[in-house]
C-alpha cells in the first residue's frame with residue numbers, strides 16, 4: 001500500500017513540478033557541484049530533494065573561468081531540473097564586503113559580481129551571502145561599508161536578476177549579521193533594496209542568542225524577525241541544529257535533533273503555513289553517500 005503510494009508520487013513528480021502544488025514541501029540540502037554544476041541536480045534528486053543550494057564555483061577560490069555554454073545548458077536542460085522546485089546559490093566564503101585590506105575588498109566586489117552573474121546564468125533567484133566581518137573597524141563602519149559595497153556591485157551588473165540573500169550569522173569574531181537589525185540596516189540603506197532578500201539560518205540565530213527553545217519562543221523570535229526585517233524578505237531557511245550553546249556566537253552545525261536547538265523550532269518551521277513556499281535546506285555534515293541528509297530530511301518530514 002505504502003509502496004504504491006510512493007510510486008504514484010514519483011510518477012506525478014514532473015507534472016507536479018510544473019504545477020508546483022501547495023502541498024509540496026521545499027526541502028533539501030546543500031549539494032556539491034563536483035563534476036559540474038549539473039551533477040548537483042543528480043545528487044539532490046537521488047535522495048528526493050525538492051530544493052537545493054549550490055556554490056556556483058569552488059567555494060575557496062576567489063575567481064574561476066566563466067561557465068561555458070555547455071555547462072549552463074547541461075544544468076538548465078537536465079532531465080531532473082524541473083523536479084527541484086527551488087534551487088539557489090551560496091557565495092564563497094572568502095568574500096568580505098567589509099574587508100579593510102583594499103586588495104581583499106576589491107577581490108570581494110569582483111568575486112561577488114561574478115558569482116551573481118554565474119547564478120543568473122543558471123537562472124537562480126538569489127545568492128546567499130554572509131554580510132561581512134568588520135575586522136575591528138566597528139559595527140557601524142562595517143555595516144556602512146557593506147551597504148556601499150552592495151550598491152557598487154549592483155551598479156556593475158544592472159541587468160543581473162539574481163538577488164543577494166543576506167544571511168543571519170552567529171556573530172563569530174567580528175562577523176556582522178547576528179542581529180536582525182544589522183540586515184535591516186543594510187536593506188534600509190541600500191540603493192536597490194528590491195535586489196536584496198534574507199536567508200535565515202537556525203544554527204546561526206541560535207548561536208547569536210535568539211531563543212528557539214519552545215514553540216512560544218520560536219514564535220516570538222519570528223515575530224521579531226517580521227518586525228525588524230519583514231517576513232516578506234525571507235527567501236530561504238537553512239535548517240541546521242547547533243553543536244554550540246545559545247548565545248555562544250560559535251557557528252558549528254549539527255544534525256537535526258542531535259544539537260542544542262531541540263525539535264520545537266524545526267517542528268514550527270516545517271508546519272508553519274507562511275513558510276510553505278520558503279525552501280528549507282540543510283547544511284549539516286555529510287559523507288559522499290548523503291546518508292546523513294536522508295536521515296535529517298526524514299527527521300524534518302516526520303515533524304509534519
Ligand code: ZN
Pocket residue numbers: 090128130167
Ligand atoms: Zn552561509
Ligand code: FE
Pocket residue numbers: 167201238283
Ligand atoms: Fe547557513
Ligand code: FE
Pocket residue numbers: 201203204251252253
Ligand atoms: Fe554556518
